[in-house]
Amino acid sequence: MKTIKTLFTVLAVTIVVAASAVEKPKMDVVPLSEDRAVVSILNGEAALFELSIHAADGELVYYKQATKPSNEYQKVFDFTNLENGNYTMDLRVNDTRLSKEFEVASKGIFVGESKMRIDPYFAFSGDVLKLTYLNFDQESMNLNIYDKSGLVYESKLGKEFNIATGFDLSALESGQYEVVLSSLNNDFSFSLEK
Incomplete structure (x- = not known):
């Protein structure tokens, strides 16, 4: 029982440390006209980032990967060639993801609220796999x-x-393993060698 309490105490401390070390990027999408919007990204520390736009069916319509660390980015997007419909803009900075849904319509561009998500934390040591994850959408996780x-x-x-x-993996044979944390909408993987 003491071992279980110690394990959960260590995991709780890990969550606090991980949450305080998370990047906190900001992304604003401001419509300028019926078919143009300015996207501004700010981050406290210079970092590499990825920015993508997906259509409602999952099709990738825009992708940008920074080539050098930066703490700001700004671009005017022309959505004239996009079909009317719903889109999601995703920003990834290290283990932090920020997404913003928006709609392109004949009457203009309508922007929704931002959602921040943090990738799970995995650690493997002494035959114990430790996992922490903030399940913002409270999805069923496997x-x-x-x-x-x-x-x-x-x-x-x-x-x-x-x-x-935490998971005791001492019964597994030596070798390479892939750990997958998944839900209906997300998959995260972690490789380990035992």
């Missing part, structure tokens, strides 16, 4: 572990906002 021949372990983690857990 954890699967694969080796070269396929699935070797699966666990349903539930829909809790704060997922913090």
